[in-house]
Amino acid sequence: MISVEHLTKRYGRHTAVDDVSFHCEPGTVTGFLGPNGAGKSTTMRMICGLTPPSVGAATVLGRPYRQLPNPGREVGVLLDASAQHAGRTGREALTVAAATMGVGRREVAVKLEQVGLTGTAAKRRVRAYSLGMRQRLGLAHALLGDPRVLILDEPANGLDPEGIFWMRGLLRDFADRGGTVLLSSHLLREVEAVADRLVVIGGGRIVAQGGKDELLAGDRTLVRARDAAALRRALAAAGLAASDGTDGSLLVPATAETVGQAAADAGVPLSELRPAEGGGLEQLFLSLTTNSIPQEAAR
Structure with a gap:
């Protein structure tokens, strides 16, 4: 499993990741979602021991990654x-990795076949690979040691349908x-199709996490007012995020009662207020992360 406890990363005065905590359990795929600049990659690098946290800790299978005797x-x-080494062939790159991990050479051929890099593709130098082929080689490397945990940052980039x-x-x-799988991806429909749990980060902080079905069934409200700017200000003052809906409406991840009260407190008359119909992960993502990215946030 993966355990992340109060991870924080500061670069001078800028906080890239702020008090992030979540867990990934065996037998599950956890989708780690957030817009560019939200802190996803920084968090994953801290989990893998590549970036030291300013505060907090992360463990994989009960230990910090750097303390695993043979992490691969x-x-x-x-x-x-x-x-990846651009001058090596795909087969050579994987063979070097196998020797480093103490994995038998036979597994190189097995994993190349598993990811679809056989024959001429395996003999081609990495510099001649497309991005999709590099992703496949990277997945072969990740699978080479028959691990119990996968940590993947945008692994579908460059892959065709x-x-x-x-x-x-x-x-x-x-x-x-x-x-156990921790998967970061901007392909929301693919995450929705494969993930069991979701962790959504915005502006360096966790804005939602839980079971996929639970989060997608959560309360969301569609609201509209003639004075859209005043409505936005009222929602922001009440601490409610809002994303653009259709025809000037706003989608808010809160109950209709909460949204209506925020508008009433600000004296904003509403022309429409109703529970939003299910819009899937894409709509949930937009409602949670709109306006959550600091201007200088590091991805």
Whole structure:
């Protein structure tokens, strides 16, 4: 499992990640979502021991990542598909990784076949790979040690629709066999299709987390007023985030009673107030993260 407790990262006066806590359990895929600049990658780098936290701690399988004796055999990590030796072939890159982890060479061929890099593709130098091929090689590297945990940052970048569908099945199968997956992606529909749990970060802070079904069934309200600017100010004063709906409406992640009270307190007359129909993960994401990104936030 993955345990994140009060992780904070400051760069001078700027706080990139602010008191982030969540857990990823075996047998689940956790979707880690947030707009660019929200702190997703910084959080994942802290989990993997690449960026030291200013406050807090993270453990994988009960230990800090750096204390794992052979981390590649326990945790498969893909944070940047481009961070691979461009002069080696795909097969050579994986063979070096296998030797480092103490994995038999036979597993190199097995994993290359699993990710669809066989024949000519395996013999091609990485510098000639497309982004999608680099993603597949990165996934092969992450899977090479038969780990119990996968930590993946935007692994679907560059994959075609068929590749995305394949990756979804791979991650679902991994979790169904008892593995733990932490998945960051901007492809919300794909996350919605594969994830069991969601952690949403905005402006460096967790704005929502829980079971996917629970969060998608949460209270959301569609509200409209002739004076849209005054309505926005009223909602902001009440601490309610709002995202643009249709025809000048706003979508608010709160009950109709709470939204109506905020408008009434500010003296803003409403022309429409009703529970919003389910809009899926995309609509939930927008309602939670709109206006949550600091101007100088680091991704």
